[in-house]
Amino acid sequence: MTSDTEHPAEARGRSETADQRADRRFTDILQELRVTLTGTQLTSGFLLAVAFQSGFKDLTHDLRVHYLVLVGLAALATVLGLTPVLVHRLNSGKQIKDRVVRVANRLLIATLVVVSLLVIGVTSFIFEVVVSAVAGLWAAAVSVVVLLVLWGIAAAAHRIDGESVH
Structure with a gap:
């Protein structure tokens, strides 16, 4: 059985030390976080702009609650996405990169879950404001x-021959 920091494909396909592998995997995580945080920042900017639109005051109580939940999710996604960098900074030079990679990987997965919920919520919110509450529910559904199908495909690809998708 392999650890969190080593996958069968990595063991077979690369000749690298455990430290080199941990460095590479952390670099991969940082690249993935950059992509994720860019999308989160754009979504957060959209949400912040909404509150300053003239029609915002006309939103129903339920729509305002929906909006505030989305702002909270955007803030949570941002903080989760920044935390692996903090973990790295706090542990730099301690020779525990493999543990840092495991923690960062878990935080990245948590970030992806929250960002996915955020995207679903924003999609629902837009349909609800533009069309109707029923349209918002359909958009969320x-x-x-779509999310479950794509994540199912990703999980299936991960399990093929016991290899991870990199």
Whole structure:
């Protein structure tokens, strides 16, 4: 059985030390976080701009609650996405990069879950404001199905021959 920091494909396909592998995997995580945080920042900017639009005051109580939940999710996604960098900074030079990689990987997965919920919520919110509450529910339902199908495909690809997708 392999650890969190080593996958069968890595053991077979690369000749690198455990430290080199940990460095590479952390660099991969940082690249993935950059992509994720860019999307989160754009979504957060959209959400912040919404509150300053003239029609915002006309939103129903339920829509305002929906909006504030989305702002909270955007803030949570941002903080989760920044935390692996903090973990790295706090542990730099302690010769525990493998543990840092495991923690950062878990935080990245948590970030992806929160960002996914954020995307579903924003999609639902837009459909609810533009069309109707029922359209918002349908948009959320379709988004959840698409998310589950894509994540199912990713999980299946991960399990093929016991290798991870990199």
